[in-house]
Amino acid sequence: MSTTEEARPEGLRARKRRRTENAIESSAVQLALELGVEHVTVDAICERADISRSTFFNYFPSRDDAIVGRAIDIPDGEAAFAVLDSTPDDLPLGLFRLLFAAIGHRSVNADIARDRGRLVAEQYEAGRLMMISILESGYQLDAVAVAWLRAHPEHAKLDSPQRESALALALVHGAMTAQMAEWTAGSGDVSADESDFLRIAADFRRLLGANAA
Incomplete structure (x- = not known):
């Protein structure tokens, strides 16, 4: 696997499912923004x-999952180890790959992400539900x-191992949070x-005063 893994083009069936x-x-x-989550x-x-x-x-096990995003079911065992083995000297990158392997695609819908950000800012219950979803996936990772x-x-x-895992996950979460501003600037x-993750990881190293190379 190359250093920068390229996502395979989605087939017609996958595109229909994404739509x-x-x-x-x-x-x-949109309904949650208009009516309130409850x-x-x-x-x-x-x-x-x-x-x-x-x-x-x-598609979704519950109403809450459709509103704030479902917890991602992370594979375990050999399937997960194979992804982490693809980048054995860079655990954060391996976890980033594993996260999107579990999602099944590399697409972020900018409009939905932007509206969810607004929802969480406006409604406490939405933020609570989203945090539960993030924590469930984080525990699995x-x-x-x-x-x-x-x-x-x-x-x-x-x-x-516990400390190394916690720090690697913190870097992945931080990178996703930092990149979200750019992802949500688009449409669709x-x-x-x-490459977005690698660029942000390099920025982390620069902030820490380490060699970014």
């Missing part, structure tokens, strides 16, 4: 997105990273390119 997913999420977030129903989301209830639940470091101590940079689906 439906975007329609559901956009409808859910007043949004699955039926209202389905009506606005022009889909059936069965289609909704094929942490467990995988700790297990991988224990299985491959030759790649560890710190004595404690924008690519969460790996």
